[in-house]
Every structure is written in C-alpha cells, then in structure tokens.
Amino acid sequence: MKRDVFQAIADPTRRAIIALVALQAMTPNAIAQHFDTTRQAVSKHLRILTECELVQQEQKGREIYYSLEINKMKEIDEWLEQYRKIWEKRFEQLGEVLEVMKKQKDEK
C-alpha cells in the first residue's frame, strides 16, 4: 500500500523516530529504547515510515539499520515552507486591517 508522507509525519512518535534516525542509522531495538512503548509498536511505526519511503533499511550482519531518506524529507521541508508562508500572508493582512483601524480611530 502506497502511503502519503504527511500521514506518516502526522504521528508524534513517528516524528520522533525521524528525528532519531536523521542523526545516525539505528536498529529497531536502539530506537525503541527512546520510547515508552513496546518494541512491536515501534516496529509498526518503522513499517509505515518505510512504506512512505521516509526511512530506508539496510542489513548489516544480523541487524537491520534504519536511516533517513533525505529526498523525502525535502517534501516535508517544502510543506513547512508553504505553511510558514500562509502565516506570513495572514499576518500581513492583519497588519493592513490594523492600519485601517488606526486611521478610522484618528478620524473620530
């Protein structure tokens, strides 16, 4: 099943996992130690992140290591930029409304 990247990062635990594996490749056990949750729950999150191609797996000896998929992170970054722009625009508009309010007050 093809998942959407925003669905993947809508969950706080998954976001925290992304932050962890952004720094270094980690095994599921090492990741699980950072959370107050079961190893199974972490595995499920890792599966979703893998399906979204946000993390990649690499077999090293007997262990599987997860690391961040850089290109997918660009999508998120792009998204955050859009979100920031919405707020900029909104506040720019509020500034204009306030200017009009000030003028009206001065005229009274």
Next chain:
Amino acid sequence: MEFIVNKETQTVSITKEFDAPRDMVWDAYTKPELLDQWWAPKPMTSRTMVMEFKEGGRRFYAMVSPEGQERWAVQKYTSITPKSNFKFFNAFSDENENLQLPGSDWDFNFTESGDKTTVHVAIYNESLERMERIMADGGFQKGTEAQLQNLEELLNKLSQQTGRASE
C-alpha cells in the same frame, strides 16, 4: 515573524509584532467582521457563520477558495482572559458542524510594549495532513527548488530536537 515547528512536541509556534495598540489587535482577533478581513490567506476568503466569543462559545466558519469550494471548521473557545489571552480547540467539520477529529489546540497571547503589540500563537497537536488539505483547496503553488534548499536547516532543527529529547 518567528516561525518554529517542533515535530517532537507537534507544536507550531508563531510570534509577530504589530505596530498597533493591544486593544486594537485584540478586536481584530475577536470580532468576526474584522477577523474575516484577514484570517484567510488570499486568494481564499474567510466567512464566519456563527461567532460567540465567550468561554464555551464557538466560531463556525468557512475558508472559501477562489473556485467557491468551502472548507468548514469550528473553533471552540476554551479559555478567555480579556486583552491578554484566549484559547480554542480547532477542528474541521462539515457544513452542519459535525466535527472531523482529531483537532488541535490553539493558544493566543497578546503583550503590549509601548505602541506595539506582540502576538504569540502556539498550536498543539497540529496535523500537517490537515493543513495540507487547506493548501490544496486554496490552490497554493508547490514550492520551488530554491525553497528546498532549506534541507540542511531542517536537519539541524531535527537534530537539536533529538538533543533536547534525550536530555
């Protein structure tokens, strides 16, 4: 404008100073006829259907796209301290106010310094997916390649958050 996204705590934090007295900024946030003038980023428009600005009250409104598509949302006021703070629970809904959960919690703070007012907005449990839908409705353009150059910055932020999380 300061804009910080903390993925760890799922919080978006926005701070902006306005060259206007606090009473005026407060009115712009709490009176529907003023709010509708600026709340929706153009080319979208904001259309408030109901607004009872009191604790337990709500604002029921639509963000309307240039094509006329309406995206309804309800903001339930959970706490109001006149002129300095208010909070609401925000959720998308259908045109009959049936909420689409989960929603997010918004906290607005207003502080005055001289003739200027600083607004600080904190949004908890924000869903990127939800905002993505709003942007899709509004026909916002996808970012350019140039905007993608912030990857390094993003990764730095992520690593700082990891540092904080392990403290």
